[in-house]
Amino acid sequence: xxxxxxxxxxxxxxxxxxxxxxxxxxxxxxxxxxxxxxxxxxxxxxxxxxxxxxxxxxxxxxxxxxxxxxxxxxxxxxxxxxxxxxxxxxxxxxxxxxxxxxxxxxxxxxxxxxxxxxxxxxxxxxxxxxxxxxxxxxxxxxxxxxxxxxxxxxxxxxxxxxxxxxxxxxxxxxxxxxxxxxxxxxxxxxxxxxxxxxxxxxxxxxxxxxxxxxxxxxxxxxxxxxxxxxxxxxxxxxxxxxxxxxxxxxxxxxxxxxxxxxxxxxxxxxxxxxxxxxxxxxxxxxxxxxxxxxxxxxxxxxxxxxxxxxxxxxxxxxxxxxxxxxxxxxxxxxxxxxxxxxxxxxx
Amino acid sequence: xxxxxxxxxxxxxxxxxxxxxxxxxxxxxxxxxxxxxxxxxxxxxxxxxxxxxxxxxxxxxxxxxxxxxxxxxxxxxxxx
Numbered sequence: 001x002x003x004x005x006x007x008x009x010x011x012x013x014x015x016x017x018x019x020x021x022x023x024x025x026x027x028x029x030x031x032x033x034x035x036x037x038x039x040x041x042x043x044x045x046x047x048x049x050x051x052x053x054x055x056x057x058x059x060x061x062x063x064x065x066x067x068x069x070x071x072x073x074x075x076x077x078x079x080x081x082x083x084x085x086x087x088x089x090x091x092x093x094x095x096x097x098x099x100x101x102x103x104x105x106x107x108x109x110x111x112x113x114x115x116x117x118x119x120x121x122x123x124x125x126x127x128x129x130x131x132x133x134x135x136x137x138x139x140x141x142x143x144x145x146x147x148x149x150x151x152x153x154x155x156x157x158x159x160x161x162x163x164x165x166x167x168x169x170x171x172x173x174x175x176x177x178x179x180x181x182x183x184x185x186x187x188x189x190x191x192x193x194x195x196x197x198x199x200x201x202x203x204x205x206x207x208x209x210x211x212x213x214x215x216x217x218x219x220x221x222x223x224x225x226x227x228x229x230x231x232x233x234x235x236x237x238x239x240x241x242x243x244x245x246x247x248x249x250x251x252x253x254x255x256x257x258x259x260x261x262x263x264x265x266x267x268x269x270x271x272x273x274x275x276x277x278x279x280x281x282x283x284x285x286x287x288x289x290x291x292x293x294x295x296x297x298x299x300x301x302x303x304x305x306x307x308x309x310x311x312x313x314x315x316x317x318x319x320x321x322x323x324x325x326x327x328x329x330x331x332x333x334x335x336x337x338x339x340x341x342x343x344x345x346x347x
Numbered sequence: 348x349x350x351x352x353x354x355x356x357x358x359x360x361x362x363x364x365x366x367x368x369x370x371x372x373x374x375x376x377x378x379x380x381x382x383x384x385x386x387x388x389x390x391x392x393x394x395x396x397x398x399x400x401x402x403x404x405x406x407x408x409x410x411x412x413x414x415x416x417x418x419x420x421x422x423x424x425x426x427x
Contacts, residue, residue, distance in 0.1 A: 037363055060363055060390070063397040072402050077367045239361065265414070269359040269387065 005173040006030045007155070008115050009124040010107055011073060012209055013061025015202045016126030016158060019193050021069055023157040024124055027174045031124070033073040034114060035062040036107050038082040039238045040211045061203040068199065078110065079235050086212070087231045091143075096218040098210060100132065101140055108148035115153075122153040122168045128190075129159045129183040138162075158182045158190070211242065220246050220347045227251060227291060236273065240288075243267065246347040247304060253291030254347070255301050257308055272324055277305045280330065281318035284309025299333055306335030350379040358415070362390040366398045369420060373404060376422045381407065383419045391416050399423075 009021040011033035025031045066073035085106045089099030104127075111123045129138050141163065145154050152167040155174065160166070161181035169176045182189045194202060211217040220241045225231045227248070240256055244263050248254040255277075258264040264286045267276075274288040277298075287305045289298070302319045311317035312335045322328045355372055357365035365386045372382050384395060395418045396406045403423035410417040 035363075037367060041363075060366070060394045060397065062363075063366075063394055063401070066401045067397055070401070073398065075363050075367050075370060075398070077364070 004028075004030060005122070005168065005171075006032070006115075006120040007122050007124050007168070008111055008120050009033045009071075010111055010126070011035045011062045011065050012126070013063075013065055013203055014126065014209065015187075015190050015194060015199075016128060016131075017124075018065045018068065018126070018199060018202060019190055019197070020124050020126040020157045021065075021071065022197055022199075023179060024155065024174060025069060025071070027178060029168075029173060031069070031071050032120075033062070033066045033069070033071050034111055035073060035075045036078045036082075036110060037075060038085075038103075038210070039079045039235050040082075040086075042209055042211060064201075064203075074114075076110070076114075078106075081110075082106065083233070090147075094213065096213055096215050097221060098212040100213075101143070103210075105144050105147045108144055108150055108154060112148055112150040112153070121173065122155055122166070123150060124155050124157060126158060127156045129156075129162050131183075131185055155179075211238075217241060223248060223254070223347050227254070236270070240267075240270070240290075244287075245308075247341075247345050248347055249300055249304070249345050250297060253289055253293035253297050253301070255287045255289055255304060257287040257305060258285040271322060272326075275324060276322050277302055277331075278320045278322070279305065279309045279311070279317065280320050281316075282309045282311030282314065284311065284317075299331060302331045302333045303336040304341065306333055307338060307341065309335065311335060312338075348379065350381065351376070352381045352383070354383045354385060357384045357386040357388075357391070359387055361388045362394045365391045366394050369395055369418075370398065370402075373402075373420065373422050378422055378424045380422045381419055382422070383408075383417055386416045386418065387414065389416055391418055395420065 007024055007029050009017060009031050011017045021031050063073060085099050085102050089102040091101040094100050108123060115123060145151055155166045155168050156163060158180045159182050160179035162183055168174045224237060243266055244259055245257040246254055258267050267286050267288055270288055274290055277287045285305060285308050289301055298321055305319060306317040309317060315334060316332050317335050318330060318332050320328055321331055353372060355368055357368050365384055365388060369382060369384050392409060399406050399420050405421045406418060407421045408419040
């Protein structure tokens with residue numbers, strides 16, 4: 001081998017990218033990892049917010065994988081650039097708003113740009129032919145290489161023997177015979193390889209790595225776009241969709257009602273960005289108001305918040321309404337009966 | 348050798364955003380400089396030390412006060 005090749009691995013935090021990196025690392029290639037933060041990544045946010053979940057240890061799986069491999073990890077904020085992937089996916093959405101194939105192309109293209117700027121030789125992914133219904137079908141794999149502009153500088157070590165030879169194989173940087181030929185949806189080959197390497201505490205797939213594959217989440221995202229008259233969002237918007245009950249009584253406003261103390265604390269951090277309602281007369285949640293509520297809407301919102309408070313059976317409850325500028329006023333309202341709130345309001 | 352210290356506000360940011368902010372600042376700092384991230388997500392107590400360890404930096408102090416988590420990183424020597 002005439003040079004010490006360098007590879008960049010896309011690290012999601014799951015088992016496949018861990019194994020793919022290890023397979024190449026074991027062949028003497030210098031490997032570093034990259035992880036892209038889109039804002040939709042399922043990375044313990046609910047866990048970080050909700051107090052009841054904090055007893056369980058939390059970790060960032062991408063960092064854990066890099067730590068296991070002893071490699072550097074570069075975490076890249078792509079929140080703004082990623083919006084075009086969400087808004088206009090060339091290859092469409094999956095079951096919900098998940099643009100999986102376009103997402104893969106985006107990430108491989110970003111990785112390609114990264115290696116070209118830093119003199120690395122090729123990119124590694126943990127893709128397995130036929131494992132995912134949209135982005136990992138066999139005919140989709142050449143599309144990723146073509147559209148990302150990476151061609152044969154993309155190596156998929158877990159499935160390489162099912163795919164055409166790549167640059168690192170031709171150059172002798174990696175030995176094709178030491179790569180794998182996994183295919184299909186079974187996880188058994190990966191689990192066996194993990195056992196061989198002694199990896200035990202790896203992340204278990206549970207509903208995917210992205211909130212855009214979550215039906216409940218995408219209902220709220222679609223509602224957000226509809227209410228704003230177009231497909232747009234900021235990071236705060238998509239974070240807030242992960243928190244609390246979202247209730248839309250009318251097109252011009254919605255409430256985000258905290259469900260427990262951790263969410264109250266988290267939503268409190270947004271009181272300079274959204275008007276808020278807080279229970280005064282009884283224990284109860286904090287709620288943010290998103291949109292342009294009228295005075296009558298604020299009263300209706302107060303009745304809804306009262307319905308989730310300890311005063312739900314009282315004839316009247318008192319709340320404090322605060323504007324984003326910090327001006328405060330009091331409201332006394334009758335809590336809404338549970339049966340009076342149309343089910344369609346709860347997103 | 349003169350070293351410098353920075354403090355950055357990561358309040359309200361959820362992981363990995365505080366890690367990304369630390370990373371962005373560290374890239375512009377010199378070996379031996381220190382950076383304190385003031386955070387509200389307790390996940391930083393795991394994530395910033397893990398990021399520092401694998402990237403050759405060192406966490407020299409962590410502090411929890413009034414629901415805020417302060418993590419101080421000393422910038423490592425750079426490319427090995």
